[in-house]
Amino acid sequence: MTKVLKLDEIKRLIDSRRLIREIETGFVLYSEGRVVVPPVGFLHFEQPPGDVHIKYGFVTDDHFYVLKMASGFYENPALDLPVSDGLLLLFSQKTGHLELILLDECWLTDMRTAAAGAVAAKHLAASAVHRIGIVGTGVQARMQLEMLRDVVDCQRCLIWGRDADKARRMVADLREREVIQSWGLDLEVATDLDELVGQCNVIVTTTSAREPLIRADQVQPGTHITAMGSDDHGKQELEAGVLAKADRVIADSVSQCVDHGECFHAVQGNHIEEGFILELGNVIKDPGVGRTSDDQITVADLTGVAIQDIQIAKMVEHAARLAEQA
Amino acid sequence: MTKVLKLDEIKRLIDSRRLIREIETGFVLYSEGRVVVPPVGFLHFEQPPGDVHIKYGFVTDDHFYVLKMASGFYENPALDLPVSDGLLLLFSQKTGHLELILLDECWLTDMRTAAAGAVAAKHLAASAVHRIGIVGTGVQARMQLEMLRDVVDCQRCLIWGRDADKARRMVADLREREVIQSWGLDLEVATDLDELVGQCNVIVTTTSAREPLIRADQVQPGTHITAMGSDDHGKQELEAGVLAKADRVIADSVSQCVDHGECFHAVQGNHIEEGFILELGNVIKDPGVGRTSDDQITVADLTGVAIQDIQIAKMVEHAARLAEQA
Structure with missing residues (x-):
């Protein structure tokens, strides 16, 4: 039955x-x-x-x-x-x-998407995470943050959204959440992306942006970025130069990300070659091919796979x- | 909810x-x-x-x-x-x-498939149906027959299957069915396809045959045939010449039947041109393009549409x- x-x-x-x-x-x-x-x-x-x-x-x-x-x-x-x-x-x-x-x-779908972000951070973040940055203010932004609790030892977070009111509301909402309170997470709204990208070494972007939000010159050594938003043609959260600057670019599915993720823009614009992109499952299986030092830059491009x-x-x-x- | x-x-x-x-x-x-x-x-x-x-x-x-x-x-x-x-x-x-x-x-799925057969017979059979012929002995063969009750005024039926035991069992089962008894349908097993095709002027084929069962030379003027079985590549119930001999060939979906129905074999073998095939919805809408006299031969090729x-x-x-x- x-x-x-x-x-x-x-x-x-x-x-x-x-x-x-x-x-x-x-x-x-x-x-x-x-x-x-x-x-x-x-x-x-x-x-x-x-x-x-x-x-x-x-x-x-x-x-x-x-x-x-x-x-x-x-x-x-x-x-x-x-x-x-x-x-x-x-x-x-x-x-x-x-x-x-x-x-x-x-x-x-929201939960498995948030869990994929946690898997990427678990395998690709530097050994010490001093501050988490969340770019975006929707449901998925909140879920991504909460799921990081299980994989990242860090108690500070900056949040930035294109709508400052939404960012303030998100921080206020999160401070009420039991999972955030028991985590003891300190939450602040970032003044701008310069501040967020400059201060955070694990960054999750989860917006519906169609123009890049994060520039290559903002990204510091040791940063890991998980880009979640670009799940269809026409979407983009990272300047293609961010992927070119990265020591490792990791896709949940290489074929899919080259078709329509952040990798699409970077490969189309000749910023990286398709052969440079690693697949997340291979990094999990063989961590030696992923991050090998704390000052490397890593970018995970997650478009969602069945x-x-x-x-x-x-x-x-x-x-x-x-x-x-x- | x-x-x-x-x-x-x-x-x-x-x-x-x-x-x-x-x-x-x-x-x-x-x-x-x-x-x-x-x-x-x-x-x-x-x-x-x-x-x-x-x-x-x-x-x-x-x-x-x-x-x-x-x-x-x-x-x-x-x-x-x-x-x-x-x-x-x-x-x-x-x-x-x-x-x-x-x-x-x-x-x-079985019911909507049987109903499509009834729709084809309703719009394409000659004005007087003297005998129904069912080729096949599966669940769909029984359902096709029962659904014809609502559209065809006829009380005689011949059944033929490649396995004679199954045909006899089907006739025995059907004679027990309330819908058949209240219809007053007289049911017999056909000796062979020559007998069935020669004596019936509405014929439904509903087998998984991969080689033609019905030959063009068997088909008499005034016959309507609904071919249900050929729902995938490699299947075929009618010799392509049956479609060439027909005055009208009607598909549930022209594009689909040319891809893998009886029409596929007839068009591929140059027995008919694709432009000769009518679509069932157009015949329902404008009966004048369908059967116009009782001695015409019509063939409906039904592959199933969403x-x-x-x-x-x-x-x-x-x-x-x-x-x-x-």
Whole structure:
């Protein structure tokens, strides 16, 4: 019998440290070529504007295959509705049977995206992180920061957004959060990007920018930047020179990032060659190819891969099964 | 809140006459270019062998968009499980919200396929149908026959299958069915295809044949043939000469049938030109382009189009809403 789990049930089943490990494992499987991920399906709507992404795939010789739908309808807030909706479906690879429906309303997509940021910082940040910088003020900016708690030993954070009011509100909101309070994180709004990029050695960009925000001349030795925002053609958060200045550029999927991530702009403009880009799964598997000294600059370009959806779906299924047996 | 309907609930909501009308409407919308249907998504498994089809799309300016998953895992019968599983999802085109999940286990796919056969016979058969011929002995063969009751005034039927035992069992099963008994249908097993094709003037082929079963020289004036089985490359039920001999060849989707239906073989072998093929929606809209006399030969090539899934999903949603209000 097909089981259905709703968002509140799903939230109780996710442990962020376990999730980070599962996403790590997923990136390794992906870079080893053990994941089947056909091209993403799309639907586009004009009135009102909306996009739907359909991702599906599986790890070979595994139990499940997974399909995810995730939509963004950008005028929903005027109707007092969330922008995103979606679900995840788990089917048996052995019988085709639909085993589990996760009505996650896109929350698992946000979580697996935040976990990918944590995986990148865990493997690429310098040994001592003195300050975290978050560029962006949306839901994903907050989740990225909270997930870093599990991988970075640091108690200071600067936040900057293109809208200063939103940045102030984000800091005020975060100070109320139990996870931030128990972390003991000191949070401030940055005056400008010069201040943020100059003072932080782990920086996460999570905006919808279509023009570069961070310049190469701002980036100091020892910095690690995770760029999350550029998930489609036309988006860009980092000047291509940032990637040229970096000692290591790491993509969640080289082919996908060269198609539409920060790497796209850097390769198109001949700032770097495609062969210079490493894949995250290979860096996790063999840390020697990643950062080798604390003064290197590293850039992780994360565009999102269906293996993340597969891994988080399987993790929820496993936790639900254990909870049921208990 | 997302609603979930299971197969037994879904079965109570389908009225076959209403379904035939909705599928008719869908074919017209499709041929008018008012349906968005991106390419089908596929997943293939090897151990054990299984295929998954992911179809999605929408009628423009409508309320819903629809996604369907349907799988076939061919070794399931050894595990005492059905070959097929799947579901249909209805989302709002206005907000992206997931409104309804239909856990139909592939039954709605079978029903919309049978309804398409009925639509073809309704619009293309000669005015008097003296005998129905069914070629094939599977689930779809039975459903095709039962659905014809609503559109064809005829009380005699011949059945033929490559496995004579299966044909005899099918006739025995059907004689027990209430729908057949109340119809008063006289059912016989045909000795061979010469007998069936010679005596029947509405013929439905619904086999997985990879070599032609029906020859051009067998087909009599006044016959209508609906070929259902050729839904993928490599399949063929009719000698290409049957299409060349026909006065009218009608496809559910011209582009799709030229790619992999009976039309594929006929066009590839230069038996007919692509321009000779009519589209079913255009024949429904303008009957004058279809059969114009009782002695013409017509062939409908049906490969299955996502508009059928969209229409049946919307019909179930509508019936469920009415039932809830009552």
